[in-house]
Amino acid sequence: MNGFLTRWVLAFLLLTATYNPTPWNYFSWTFREGNLYSETAIAVFVGLLLLAAYVIYIRATLRSIGRIGMGLVTAIVAALIWVMVDQQWLSLETVAIKTWIALIGLSFVLGIGLSWSHVRRVISGQSDMDDVSE
Numbered sequence: 001m002n003g004f005l006t007r008w009v010l011a012f013l014l015l016t017a018t019y020n021p022t023p024w025n026y027f028s029w030t031f032r033e034g035n036l037y038s039e040t041a042i043a044v045f046v047g048l049l050l051l052a053a054y055v056i057y058i059r060a061t062l063r064s065i066g067r068i069g070m071g072l073v074t075a076i077v078a079a080l081i082w083v084m085v086d087q088q089w090l091s092l093e094t095v096a097i098k099t100w101i102a103l104i105g106l107s108f109v110l111g112i113g114l115s116w117s118h119v120r121r122v123i124s125g126q127s128d129m130d131d132v133s134e
Contacts, residue, residue: 003118008111014053015103015110021096026050061113073112077105 019027030043084090092098
């Protein structure tokens with residue numbers, strides 16, 4: 001469980017570093033008041049670092065659970081949000097709340113994708129080809 005929590009937190013940090021409803025994110029930093037950040041080289045460098053992290057996360061998630069698995073996890077997260085709204089445990093009144101919920105949901109999908117090989121190994125005792133040492 002500790003491994004999943006770490007992977008989920010890292011996915012959440014990646015997503016929120018890219019965009020969140022506060023001014024502390026890549027998009028707000030690079031496009032202040034509609035103008036491109038004056039230090040374009042730094043903005044491009046940080047953007048490429050974020051892109052590389054997304055490639056790693058999305059590729060690992062696709063290899064682990066595939067498109068169908070990503071769709072299923074997304075549907076489960078969406079259904080959970082629906083239940084929470086229906087039971088009035090959660091309110092979707094503001095755009096900021098919707099954005100945070102979307103970030104948490106997407107980070108959960110990425111966290112599951114990165115952790116699935118470990119979960120499958122614990123449940124079934126089977127290793128992936130990537131897990132087998134030579």
